[in-house]
Amino acid sequence: MSDNPLSPNEAALLRAAPASPGFDFLALLDASGLSRGQAQSAAESLTAREFLARDETLAASLAITDTGRSQIEAGIPELRIRAKLVEGPIAIQAAQDLPGLGRAVVGSAFGGLKKGKLIAVDKGQVSLCEHAAWAVHEGRLALLQQLAAVGGSVAWDEIPPDALSDVEARLPGKRKKDDSVFERVEVRTRRYTLTDPGRERQSTLAEARPQVAELTKEMLKEGTWRDVEFRRFNLAEPPWRPIGRRNPYRQYLDLVRRRLIGLGFEEMSGSLVEPEFWNMDALFLPQFHPAREIHDVYYVEHGSKGGPCYAREIDGGALEPVALEHEGRGVTGSRGWNYEFDRERSKRLVLRSQGTVLSARWLQKATTPGKYFGMARCFRYDEVDATHAPDFFQVEGIVSSEQTSFRHLLGLLKVFAQEMARSSEVKFVPAYFPFTEPSVEVHMKHPDLGWMELGGAGIFRPEVTKPHGVDCPVIAWGLGLDRMAMVALGIKDIRHLFTNNLPGGLGTLRDLVAR
Amino acid sequence: MPHATFRQVDLEALCGESDLSLDRIEELCLLVKGELKRKGCVDGDVKVELQDTNRPDTWCVEGIARQIRQHKTGVPGDYACFEPPAVGQAPSARIQVAASVKSVRPYVAGFLARGYTVDEDGLQAFIAAQEVLCHNFGRQRKSVAIGIYDASQMTFPIHYEAVDAASEERAFVPLQPNEDDPCDGSGTPIPAERWAQPWTPAEILRDHPTGRKYADAIPDPSRATILVDDAGQVLSFPPVINSATLGRVQPGMSELFVEVTGTVLDQVLLAANILAANLADRGAQIEACETHYPWETERGAVLPCPHLLEDRTTVTVTPDRFGALLGEPELGSAEICDRLRHYGVKVASEANALRVTTLPYRADYLHQVDAIEDFAISRGYDTFAPLLPEEFTVGSQSIGSQFEDLIRDRMIGVGFEEAIGNILTSAVEVRERMLLPAEGPVPEFRPVHGANSVRIQNVMSVNYSLLRDWLLPTLLEIEGHSSGARNPHRVFEVGEVCSWDETQVLASQTRQHLGALLADDKQAGFSECQAYLHALLHTLGLSFGEGEGTYGLDLVEHPSFLPSRAAWVVIGAARTRIGLIGEVHPGVLEAWRIYSPVSAFEICLDTLRALLD
Structure with a gap:
């Protein structure tokens, strides 16, 4: 029985008990921190456990009536x-x-x-x-x-x-x-004395102090934290708090953004809805091009009348110069695409299908030298599956400089491979984009993935730049980062780049900085 | 993107190589901007994806082999059929066009190929080229369609005419479709004896499987274009189907007639030139054929085929343009000429410039830069040493995204987890489940909603048919999938939304919103939610109250929130609305299958930023 743990009150009273025999528990209230009732019941239970011996006496006194x-x-x-x-x-x-x-x-x-x-x-x-x-x-x-x-x-x-x-x-x-005028009053008093087991038990308690659940402001003010002991934590189950944190994919994109700013690029932004003009015509994609079929781009419906929806105008006065380039009558001397450009169709609104739209629009405001990038949400007419999200981010940009040449383009792409994936091995292969010539695709040896495509680039065709009065060569580039992001984030389905549930959906983001 | 699949031995024979490794083929394919696809190929087959939509000549084994051959030999190629005809020598064969086709499918070109006995690989390659040209270049036969015939059975001239599709006059026996147990338009199996009987064009469009497949390629189903020889034998009903007699080409034949019809003249001529080059590469002698139009086309009334397309094959470039664009100022014209010839391009010096000419199976020289790229590809991109950009520029983040980052930091700081949702969604999600009307504007809830939503005209899936105009549905969808996650749930997104707005130039407005959602079994009420909103706005310098430099709340009845538990978030003395806050309506929660209380707020960051400035 005496081996069972003492209750906190028993321990407090036992700790305060003096060695001298015949003490009164009422004298220990301050030392034990107990109330009269707590102290009395602790004294009784310690007596029952034979840590204290009780001596009961009757004392008479004379009282005035x-x-x-x-x-x-x-x-x-x-x-x-x-x-x-x-x-x-x-x-x-x-x-x-x-x-x-x-x-x-x-x-x-x-x-x-x-x-x-x-x-x-x-x-x-x-x-x-x-x-x-x-x-x-x-x-x-x-x-x-x-x-x-x-x-x-x-x-x-x-x-x-x-x-x-x-x-x-x-x-x-x-x-x-x-x-x-007098009366005799008789009072029964209980005096306690530590027993041998009590003294022994008291010595094991000598170091221990009253246990409390938490530190309070009062304890700090009064310094009583010194006299107490803090109850042990429950180690069985961690308590729960949700954490505030960035979305891992956003975090990845933030990293890319920082890298680009670090390379001297200025950020562009724009509308989700664009006229075909900026989405395609300004990029010298002929209106009859197979990639402009109804099944390649989302068309916006007129909000009140239904049917197709058109921009009120093409801003910046670019419509006519671009139209003339398509028709082969422009300032570049290009043969054009040999068809009659439909200026009305040019205004038809679509969902932005490529980030290059921003680059096309920025040609009007770009300074030389200038470097620009955009992280644009784009929409492509595709079935949604593990490799196609309904909308996705494209990272694209331009470099406008009097010095620009094909070799500078290759140099820039090499820097991208180094900055985006710490890859120093790159391979350049010929590519085709309607808006650049020469065009190139850059492949790099990714530390984890082996050889993979990093992106496409080229020097804007004069038919793209000159209608905006830009005479110097302009590098246009786009990076395909989703696959790298998926590897970095350890996911296999592109739809998981976007949040579907809590917590976070994704595992811990592996830090690309470390690579 | 177009693909070409062919026998490796066929490629080797055409380019005069043997035992090419796949790695070597992969490397050589760079010449045509082709990517070798190693997966899913039968042994001995090679599959290449071709990128250059402006070079349809490279979309077939002959074209790929030609580029490789030229790269090896440095000779552009000796095509008699692409030489200008001797004066006074008119082609022997002729196609006579009737005026009736002008409004239906106006153009036709054709040539004869003799002296090459068709073999299995050659026939397969021809069919593959025909398919890829019709499909990718000819927009599913709408602008270009191709036919090949046994010329030994034909009587020239050929007549190209448009007839009433229902008329019996040009009814013919069409080729059988390449499928088992074909059915007609009503789903009834077509009896075997039907294939021996003539069909009118209308019957073909209605009941023939191939006719049904390509019915969309003709503008008017009541008018059919027909090619018929001088003896009255129907060759075909372009762009739909050939006749079973003249139009059935088999290995062993050695007299062929190839025709191309379409709606764009230059495409028709270019496709015919490509096919002529392909057959010439296999050893055929190409004999030109003249098309006679009863009207003046943009290239005249009488057009030979193959056609030289002289106005589309040449650019004149000075050598220093090559050097400047490529970054090698010291580049000399001898090297330029040599490498261009190795790319199958003819070069002639002319004063200080170079006259660079492609053979007419290519018509992709629009500008001098096109010739410059040919040179670079021919010499190899790996021969150009990368140079670092030398000019200094200052990088910067856009003002909008700086503000987004600020808001994101604050929300993360008060313990919210960030989400990214998709923008393309459905009316069910942003309207119906939110207890908002499925159709029509909700302008009384600007700026959170606009007028109408931006809707897609050519919907592929109703799940992706409009752009979200607020973020709360995205957050509720996440919450609906998160019943297993431990409480409390605090999630936010800073992202783009878009709404229809006819007053804008682009009939729409793209805006940045912040949406934040709080879900818990307890303490997910209005005041808890407002505490977070307050924490955010307070750190932006807005105190709660009235007047300048403050924000406040004005009660609103919004269908997505509990009555008397929703408010506008307003700013300044003018009490300009920037967003909404409230306890989400239980009906909305049910619709998203959410079974704990949710409160949320959403604010338009563009409006907020403008007011803070």
């Missing part, structure tokens, strides 16, 4: 009678006229004085006698005053010996209750 208190002010009856007789004998009735006291009390006091010969009665007149017993009455008054002064009671054995017989004679039971 209410009658006694009233006589301190008014005087005790015997002395009041004496005061009346000091001037000479008076009539019995006058001697017994003591306001505030009952007849019986007065009669009893008068009878006592007469019987003890402290007064004498002769022919209806009462006279005072000299008698040593007057000191007893004076002593009683002094005792009453003393009792009132010390809180109403003294231990029985502290009663002055010469007053003891008077006191005993005046206890209730001997006298009428309303004539008792």
Whole structure:
């Protein structure tokens, strides 16, 4: 039984118990931090567990009664009678006229004085006698005053010996209750003493302190944190808090953005809805091109009338110069595409299908030298599956510089391979884009994936740049980052780049910076 | 992108090589911007994906082999059929065009190929070239369609005419489709004896499997173009099907007639030239054929085929243009001429410039830069040493995306997890499940909603038929899939939304929104949600209240939120609306299969940023 753990209250009381025998638990309230009730029940249970031995004693004390208190002010009856007789004998009735006291009390006091010969009665007149017993009455008054002064009671054995017989004679039971100025009170006290097992157990507790669940402001203010012990954590199950964090794919795109800014590129942005003009015509994609069929691009429906929807105008005055290039009548001297350009169709609105739209639009505002990039959400007319998301990000841009040549284009792509995938091995292969010539695809040896395509690029055809008054060569580039992102994020389905559920959907993003 | 699949031995024979490794073929394919596809090829077959949509001549084994052969020999190729005819020598064969085709399918070109006995590989390659040209170059036969015939049974001239599709006049026995148990338009199996009987064009369009497949390629089903020889034998009903008699070409034949019909003259002529070059490469002598139009085409009324397309094959470039564009100023014309010839291009010096001419199976020289790229490919991209860009530029993030990043940081800081959703979605998601009307504008809820949604005209799947105009549906979809995740759920997205707006130049407005959602079994109410909104706006310098520099809330009844539990988020003395906050309506939660309380807010970042500036 004694091996069972102590309750916190038992421990607190045991810790506070003094080595000296016969202590009172009430003296330990402060030291143990327990309330009277907690301390009492802890003392009882420690006794039951034989860590404490209990010694029960009865102690008697003398207490003043209410009658006694009233006589301190008014005087005790015997002395009041004496005061009346000091001037000479008076009539019995006058001697017994003591306001505030009952007849019986007065009669009893008068009878006592007469019987003890402290007064004498002769022919209806009462006279005072000299008698040593007057000191007893004076002593009683002094005792009453003393009792009132010390809180109403003294231990029985502290009663002055010469007053003891008077006191005993005046206890209730001997006298009428309303004539008792004293009472004897008996109190049962429990004293405790540490047993040998108790002392032993106390020593194991010597280091331990009261246990608390949490640190409070009060403990810090009062410094009581020193006296307490903090309850042990529950190690079985971690508590839950959701964490705020970036989406891993966004984080990947943020990284790409930082890299591009670091390379001196300025960010472009634009609308999700674009006219065919900027999406295709401005990129010198002929209107009859197979990639412009209804099944390659999403057309916007007119919001109120239904049917096709057109831009109000083509901004920047670019429509006519571009149209002329398509028709082979433009300023570049290009043969064009040998057809009649449909200027109305040019205004038809589509969902942006390639990020190069931004580059085309930026040709009007680009400075030379200038480097620009955009991370554009694009839409392509495809069945949605593991390799085709309904919309996706394209990272594209331009470099406009008087110095630009094909070799600079290759140099830029090499830098991209290094920056985006820490790849220093690249391969350039001929490619075709309607808006660039020469065109190139860059393949790189990815640390994890082996040889893979990084992106496509080229030098914008004059038919693309000159209509906007740009005479210098402009590099156009686009990076295919989704596959690298999927590897970096450890996912196999492109749709998982986008968030489908919590938490996060994706695993931990592997840090590309480390590569 | 177009593909070419062919026998490796056929390629080797055509380019005069043997035992090429696949790695070597892969390398050589770079000359035609081709990518070798190693997967899923039968042993001995080679599959190449071709990128250059402007070089249909490279979409077949003959074209790939030609480029490789020229690369090896440095000789552009000796094609008698592409030499200008001697003066006074008119082609022997003729196609006579009737005026009736002009409004239906106006152009036709053809030539004869003799002296080459068709073998299995050659026939397969011809069919493959025909398919890829009709499909990719000819837009599923709409603008170009090709036929090949046994010329030994034909009587010239050939007549090209348009007839009433229902008329019996030009009914003919069509080729049988290449399928088992073909059915007619009503799904009834076609009896075997039917294949011996003539069909009218209308019957072909209605009941013949091939006719049904290509019915879309003709503009008017009541008018059919017919090629018929001088003896009245029908060759074909282009672009749909050949006759079973003249139009059935088999190995062993050595007199062939090839025709191309279409709606774009130059495409028709170019396709015919490609096929002529292909057959010439296999040893055929090409005999020209003249097409006589009863009207003036853009190239005249009488057009020979093969056609030299002289106005589309030559560019004149000075050598320094090559050097400047490619970054090698010291490049000399001797090297340029040599490498261009190795790319099958003819070069002649003319004053200080070079006259660069492709053979007429190519018509892709639009500008000088096209010749310059040919040179670069011929010399090899790996021979150009990369140069680092030398000019200094300052990189910067756009103002909009800087603001987005600021908002994202704040939301992450108060413990929200970031999401990215797709923009292309459906009316079910952004409207119906949100208890908003499925159709029509909801302008009273600007700026969160616009007027109407941006809808797709050519919908592929109803699941992806309009652009989201708010983010809350995206967040609810995520929440609907997250019942297993531990509470509380706090998720946000900063992303693009788009709504229809006729007053805008682009009839739409693309905006950046912030959407934030809070879901929990407890403490997911309005005040909890508002605490996050307040944390965000407070750190942007807006205190809660009235007047300048403050934000406030104005109660609103919005169908997606509980009545009396939704408010506009407003800014400044003018109380300009920037967004919404509220407890999501239980009806909405049910629609998304969400079974714990959700509150959310959404604000338009563009509006907010403009007001903060």
